[in-house]
Amino acid sequence: MRFVRPFLALNKYTGGSVPRDAFERAGLDARTLDDGSARVPWATIDRLWDLLPSYDAKRAIAPVAALFLVDDSLDVPEYVVRHQATVAEGFDALMRYMPLIADGARWQSLPEPGQLRITFSAEGLCQHPHAVAAYALACMTRLAARFTGERVAPLGAEFAFPRPPTTEHYERVFKCALRFDAADNALTVPRDTMNTPMLHGDTALSRTLERMVERQLQDEAQAPTARERVQGLIVELLPRGECSAITVADRLQTPVRTLRRHLKTEGTTFRELVDETRRGLAARYLQDEARAVSEIAYLLGFSTVQAFDRAFRRWYGQTPLEWRRART
Secondary structure (H helix, E strand, O other), X not given: OEXXXXXXXXXXXXXXXXXXXXXXXXXXXXXXXXOOOOEOOXXXXXXXXXOOOOHHHHHHHHHHHHHHOXXXXXXXXXXHHHOOOEHHHHHHHXXXXXXXXXXXXXXXXXEEOOEEEEEEEOOOOOOOHHHHHHHHHXXXXXXXXXXXXXXXXXXXXXXXOOOOOOOHHHHHHHOOEEEEOOOOEXXXXXXXXXXXXXXXXXXXXXXXXXXXXXHHHHHHHHOOOHHHHHHHHXXXXXXXXXXXXHXXXXXXXXXXXXXXXXXXXXXXXXXXXXXXXXXXXXXXXXOOOOOOHHHHHHHOOOOOHHHHHHHHHHHHOOOHHHHHHXXX
């Protein structure tokens, strides 16, 4: 998800109470902070929201972040949307390329008599789904107005959380009827507005941009994350007794500090990955009754069977033999 520039602007708007080094401690290095189109994982977004003073503040000011969306902060997927012929085609393109904007976020359009209901959910993706939902719906509202020359505006905006202490920023951004404690986070728009021409519609340009985005999607689908690369090396190094952050960093030809930072931005640590990998492998190996517990302990890099027993009890509440007997 890309969130860096609006969040920095939001911090400035609210008085700049969060210093730059606090953002860096949250997992944003200097290069990311200076990149208006930087994409960061949900775990980092959680840490950014945690820098704000209170839960109520997060919900109350979230929509105003969308006011800081400017053209030079847009990336190729948004330009694809911008140059579609109509709002309907732009919305279809937005849904198609959402993984490059906010991976895992769920948008859905629900036709109703005379209107269209567009819902959004970030539940299960982050610790502050209400703030993210308010921001996402605000972005949708702002971009629709900008891309159509203010000819598309919502009839109503609904939020699946209680009314914040102040709704000043909601009224400023959405300029429509607001409802809180709703079943979903949603925008309602007139159905006939979906045929509204986009202000910068250009079919030839949109097709060229779409080819670029399709390649980007393919590249991202094929490129392993830092977590995946590290886990692959953990599996290889555990039986050798060489599974350390230093060894893994050397194999990846990167400084240990950089490796730890990459894992932090993906919401984990090296120690947590080793424990998670051992836990999964232990269950898999135990399903093979031909493998002795002592062999499995060795494959997982434990110095003794007793050390493996203690770890397994922590993971599953049973000894490895008890776990195996219960499944045979």
